[in-house]
Every structure is written in structure tokens, then in C-alpha cells.
Amino acid sequence: MTIHTSEDQGQIWTAIVARNRDWDGRVFFAVRTTGIYCLPSCPSRRPKYSSVEFFSSADDAERAGYRPCKRCRPEQWGRDAAEFRRLMEILLDQQEAVSSVEEWAAAAGISPVFLLRVMKRFTGTTPKRVIMEKRNNDLKELLKNGETISASQFAAGFSSSSRLYEKAVSHLGMTPRKYQNGGAGERIVYDFLNTPLGRMLMAATEHGVCSLKFGEKNHELLKELVCEFPAAKIEQQTGELDLWIEQLNAYFSTHQRIFEIPVDSHATVFQLLVWQELRKIPYGEKRSYSEIARSIGKPKAVRAVASACAANPVAIINPCHRVVHSDGSVSGYRWGIDRKKALLKMECDESKDHN
Numbered sequence: 001m002t003i004h005t006s007e008d009q010g011q012i013w014t015a016i017v018a019r020n021r022d023w024d025g026r027v028f029f030a031v032r033t034t035g036i037y038c039l040p041s042c043p044s045r046r047p048k049y050s051s052v053e054f055f056s057s058a059d060d061a062e063r064a065g066y067r068p069c070k071r072c073r074p075e076q077w078g079r080d081a082a083e084f085r086r087l088m089e090i091l092l093d094q095q096e097a098v099s100s101v102e103e104w105a106a107a108a109g110i111s112p113v114f115l116l117r118v119m120k121r122f123t124g125t126t127p128k129r130v131i132m133e134k135r136n137n138d139l140k141e142l143l144k145n146g147e148t149i150s151a152s153q154f155a156a157g158f159s160s161s162s163r164l165y166e167k168a169v170s171h172l173g174m175t176p177r178k179y180q181n182g183g184a185g186e187r188i189v190y191d192f193l194n195t196p197l198g199r200m201l202m203a204a205t206e207h208g209v210c211s212l213k214f215g216e217k218n219h220e221l222l223k224e225l226v227c228e229f230p231a232a233k234i235e236q237q238t239g240e241l242d243l244w245i246e247q248l249n250a251y252f253s254t255h256q257r258i259f260e261i262p263v264d265s266h267a268t269v270f271q272l273l274v275w276q277e278l279r280k281i282p283y284g285e286k287r288s289y290s291e292i293a294r295s296i297g298k299p300k301a302v303r304a305v306a307s308a309c310a311a312n313p314v315a316i317i318n319p320c321h322r323v324v325h326s327d328g329s330v331s332g333y334r335w336g337i338d339r340k341k342a343l344l345k346m347e348c349d350e351s352k353d354h355n
């Protein structure tokens with residue numbers, strides 16, 4: 001992020017005073033009187049606002065002549081974040097059952113002390129506690145794994161209210177935020193697009209696109225958005241979405257294959273895992289529901305995968321249209337099977353032209 005407005009600075013300072021860990025890595029603060037820079041979560045005493053300076057990276061702070069704090073180790077944040085991500089991947093890996101701190105450290109090839117440090121930094125708790133949380137989730141799932149449960153119950157069972165899980169997944173490159181109270185306090189901007197397959201509405205929070213949907217009429221699309229986020233402040237965009245809309249237009253006209261568009265998801269952890277997997281399917285290719293289930297380490301969750309695809313709020317960017325039945329037959333698209341077929345055909349024709 002770039003920090004220039006006083007509004008940004010006020011928000012950052014509030015986070016620093018609250019020692020808000022969520023801001024670690026996004027901003028670094030330096031104290032002119034001591035020459036030291038810290039992470040927002042640093043336990044050290046807070047300086048006067050008038051003597052702080054903000055940086056968006058540790059390197060920037062060092063270039064400005066500041067030294068890293070010995071308590072919060074801001075210069076190691078980036079490396080530790082990568083390590084945290086790797087550690088959570090090992091823990092969440094269903095094949096590799098990790099049941100003790102020692103096993104976890106050994107599986108990662110690091111010392112238990114280092115494991116403790118990284119977990120403390122990113123979750124505020126111990127590795128032991130993290131394993132317990134993981135186990136509780138497994139247990140819930142196990143109990144739900146009866147034959148009579150529906151796919152949606154399964155998916156719901158996997159979703160966890162645990163902050164820890166959210167943190168973990170958030171460090172895995174997603175933003176699972178819950179829009180409690182229908183988006184209260186959120187500002188959502190939207191705009192309409194004309195595509196060869198009909199009208200679309202794109203809507204975004206300050207974190208990224210939260211909705212991209214096909215429809216027939218503007219007012220119907222807008223009504224749907226308002227129903228989804230009844231308490232949010234919803235406004236037509238004034239340029240904020242232009243770059244992303246341009247990419248969507250390029251997808252339809254010149255067949256741009258890759259999007260650089262952040263997604264702000266309102267979802268369960270299970271849905272996020274599925275949607276992230278969708279984004280790995282290359283343009284012009286298809287996967288089956290069972291392939292997706294296998295690749296997220298839930299081979300039996302085929303129906304839950306199908307439900308997660310059906311619940312996808314961000315068409316095309318989360319390319320749920322690239323998921324078909326194992327026999328190749330196309331069914332089930334939230335915005336009509338004809339649109340799904342048309343998207344697949346467009347991508348397939350275009351890929352052939354290139355090969």
C-alpha cells in the first residue's frame with residue numbers, strides 16, 4: 001500500500017495503538033527519536049504520534065536509516081510469513097497427519113522453538129493450541145460424515161468460526177471475511193458491463209471484487225446486490241473499477257487469459273478452498289468435480305464441491321464454468337447452462353487457434 005493521505009495515517013495509527021496484528025507486514029512504523037522501526041503488533045511502548053514515520057516495507061524503513069526492533073523483528077516478517085504459510089499447508093494437508101508439536105516441526109524440518117515463534121507471531125497462540133483447533137475441526141467433520149447428510153451440511157460443517165482457521169487461510173492468499181450484519185460499515189461500489197453473453201454487474205469492497213454476476217436487467221442485478229449486502233453503503237463507481245472492467249472486456253474481446261483482480265470473498269473456508277482451486281484451472285481447460293475434490297484433499301466431497309461452485313459469487317474470475325462432470329457433460333451453471341457452454345466454447349476455440 002502507499003501511504004499518503006492523512007486519513008490513511010489515522011487508520012494506521014489506530015491499528016498501531018491497538019497492536020493490531022492484521023496490519024503486520026502491510027505497514028511498518030519507525031520512531032524518529034530512537035531510530036528504530038517496528039511492526040504494528042510490537043509489544044513495545046507506543047511513541048508519540050508526532051515522532052513516528054510510516055513505511056510500506058522493511059526495506060524502505062532501512063533505506064531511510066532505521067534499524068529493526070529486536071523485540072518484533074520486523075526485518076524477518078516476510079520470511080516468517082512464507083514459513084507460516086508453509087507450516088499451515090503441512091498441518092492442513094490431509095494426507096500427512098500431524099498430531100504433536102514435535103511431529104509438526106519434524107515434518108517441516110525446523111526446530112520446535114522456531115515453530116513456536118512463527119505460530120506466536122501469526123496466530124498469537126502456541127503450536128499445540130493450533131493443532132488442537134485443527135483436531136476439533138476434523139472431529140466435527142468426522143461426526144458429519146454420515147450417509148444421510150446433505151452436501152450443504154457437509155460444507156457448513158467444514159466451515160469454522162475459528163479465527164485461527166481464517167488467519168491460516170488468509171495467509172494462504174485468500175481473504176475470508178464474514179460480512180456480518182449484511183455488510184454493515186462496508187462501502188461497495190458497482191458498475192455494469194456489456195458482454196456477448198449479456199449484462200454483468202461487478203461490485204467491489206475496498207478489498208476486492210465481491211460480486212460479478214450475469215443478468216438481464218440493470219435494476220434486477222442491482223436489487224440482487226442490495227439483497228446480498230443490505231446494510232452496506234452501495235454506490236455506483238467513479239473509476240475505481242475501471243481497470244478491472246477493462247480486464248473483463250479484454251477477456252471477451254481479445255481473450256485475455258489471466259486476471260489481475262483481487263477477490264474479496266464472503267464464504268466458508270471450504271468454499272474458499274474450492275474457489276482457489278478453480279482459479280488454478282488454466283484458460284481453455286476443464287476439470288471434473290471429483291478432480292477438484294481430490295486436489296483440495298477432500299476426495300469424498302464431490303457434492304460439496306458442486307455446491308461450492310454453484311454458490312460462486314464471482315463469475316469468470318473464479319472460473320466455475322470450467323468444472324464439468326467426469327464424463328465431460330456440462331451441467332449446472334448459476335447463470336444458465338447456455339452461458340456455461342458458450343464460455344467453454346469461446347475458450348476452447350481460442351486455445352485451438354493458439355496451438
Ligand SMILES: [Zn+2]
Pocket residue numbers: 037038039042043044069070071072073
Ligand atoms: Zn518492535
